[in-house]
Amino acid sequence: MDTSKALAIFREHLKRYIDFNEAEWILFSQHLSFSALKKKHYFAEYGNVCDKVGFIVAGAVRYFHMKDGQDITGYFSFENEFVSSYKSYLTGLPGYTYIQALEDTKLITFTRKDMDEMLNNPMLAYKMERFGRLVAEHYLCCYEDRVVSFITQTPEERYLNLLSTGCEILQRMPQHYIANFLGITPVSLSRIRRRVLATAK
Amino acid sequence: MDTSKALAIFREHLKRYIDFNEAEWILFSQHLSFSALKKKHYFAEYGNVCDKVGFIVAGAVRYFHMKDGQDITGYFSFENEFVSSYKSYLTGLPGYTYIQALEDTKLITFTRKDMDEMLNNPMLAYKMERFGRLVAEHYLCCYEDRVVSFITQTPEERYLNLLSTGCEILQRMPQHYIANFLGITPVSLSRIRRRVLATAK
């Protein structure tokens, strides 16, 4: 995919948040970079400041943490979604999250420095503030749902919920990643699947 | 506490996000209301749209969900914190969360309508967008931590973490609320406390 097509896709996606006019788009797009991440390579790593946000044009990434030598998956992002170790990006402090490409992944990225420049550019400031607000609010809602699901649902209910939303995660992710994502072990998920299948019959 | 003192406290708190000049503050504060919530009364309820955000001047609230007739605590907010069923406020859709005053609580509130008016007022728009962005980003970071704790930590580790942060929750909340907050039952928390005490000796 060439960069102009990727840019067009990105611009279209951004319309859910904000509509740039031509002059604004030119200024904005000057701050964008294109990058490719080979499978298994890292977008962010534990202990490093993640100073950028990516938009996934093609591919998929996995967020995970290391604990006692074990790799625990926390989240996934796919095409047409943003990717970042948000807290690290927002605070400028080292992050705790690894973000790894699951496939060869193409990204459009901007750095925190780029964003700050745009926020300080009178031609863009208002729209960038608004853009930032709407994106943060969107992800806030996602996180709220996720926290509520951990508080109020059993792992089995979370799995059934994932099934019913017909989410891409189930299609594209191996089961042991999904298990962590649901807050359980792969063995547990396997048991839940058996139970669910038995009930469905 | 009189309203002018409450306003001053609120203004001071807002400085962590934004600094209003006098003219802006006058416009902004015109959109604020004062309200009191008696103990056990509700700020938000399941099935209703929560169309406002509150700032707690005095008191405390508890967020909870009902499931199978059981009351499950998800969060708390105290003095100098915001309170809202954020997703409902942001989307305008009915919320799933009950928010109840644990003590007689004094609030400064603004409605979604107020916020939209401010966002559309050229005198305030830029600062309100920025304010909204920074608040949303702040809570996004909180939620990120909370999700990571559910994915990577055991209930006992979450409890120890709560202990070490010396959080107000431990001081002011009864244990069965804290248990839910940690994602476990009160009985489980009691066992964890015993284990922790035994280890500490």
Next chain:
DNA sequence: CTTATTTGTTATCTTTTGTTAACGTTTTAA
């Protein structure tokens, strides 16, 4: 002050989950 209610702990029993290991299958890489 007295009575209810709420709260926290403990015990018992059951269910769920984690851990480890084994096994066959699929996928990946050399």
Next chain:
DNA sequence: TTAAAACGTTAACAAAAGATAACAAATAAG
């Protein structure tokens, strides 16, 4: 193509957590 690694399921056992009930202590209400 072949060897190695990754993946999903299952089994067996241990550990943890849930449900329930009983009881004592603290708190609130009358």
